[in-house]
Amino acid sequence: MLPLPREFVTIMTSPTFEVAVHGMHSIVIPDTIAEPFIAQGHSRVKVRATFRDKSIEFHAALKKYLGQYTMMFSKNKQRELELFPNDYFTLKLFEDTSKYGVAVPEELEAVLLSDYDAYQIFESLTKGKQRGLIYAITRIKKSQTRIDKSLILCENLKRGIRDARELLKPF
Numbered sequence: 001m002l003p004l005p006r007e008f009v010t011i012m013t014s015p016t017f018e019v020a021v022h023g024m025h026s027i028v029i030p031d032t033i034a035e036p037f038i039a040q041g042h043s044r045v046k047v048r049a050t051f052r053d054k055s056i057e058f059h060a061a062l063k064k065y066l067g068q069y070t071m072m073f074s075k076n077k078q079r080e081l082e083l084f085p086n087d088y089f090t091l092k093l094f095e096d097t098s099k100y101g102v103a104v105p106e107e108l109e110a111v112l113l114s115d116y117d118a119y120q121i122f123e124s125l126t127k128g129k130q131r132g133l134i135y136a137i138t139r140i141k142k143s144q145t146r147i148d149k150s151l152i153l154c155e156n157l158k159r160g161i162r163d164a165r166e167l168l169k170p171f
Contacts, residue, residue: 011094016092017091017092020089021087026072027070028068045093047071051087052082105150108150133153152168
């Protein structure tokens with residue numbers, strides 16, 4: 001059976017709902033919003049956060065902590081939306097259809113596609129380790145530096161290095 005064209009595939013979404021930052025950097029997600037995603041096996045979601053005239057999108061994990069569903073909401077994201085403590089803003093959750101649960105920088109994707117052996121090793125890593133490495137490359141500002149670090153990552157994977165602290169260090 002052929003897969004359905006993308007325009008016929010329904011992506012799970014939540015209604016828009018209002019939240020505030022809880023503690024320093026987390027958000028409590030109402031059970032009625034989180035449970036349908038969890039029931040469908042989607043513990044990772046794509047999120048759209050909106051405050052006043054600003055909106056950001058990011059990937060996040062729904063975690064149950066002390067009986068409540070929560071997700072991380074970093075200080076950087078709070079600054080991007082220009083939020084202050086106790087400000088309420090809106091969220092909308094979407095099914096995460098990305099391969100790794102996070103957007104992959106094009107530089108890393110190109111390097112992995114050009115090095116089949118490193119790609120195979122990268123695919124064998126746990127999903128969490130893959131995301132951690134993707135985040136490490138994403139944090140780099142300059143495109144050329146992202147390329148350089150991606151090349152170093154691939155070479156270190158092929159050399160058998162698996163310690164995340166060592167994977168981006170030059171050999």
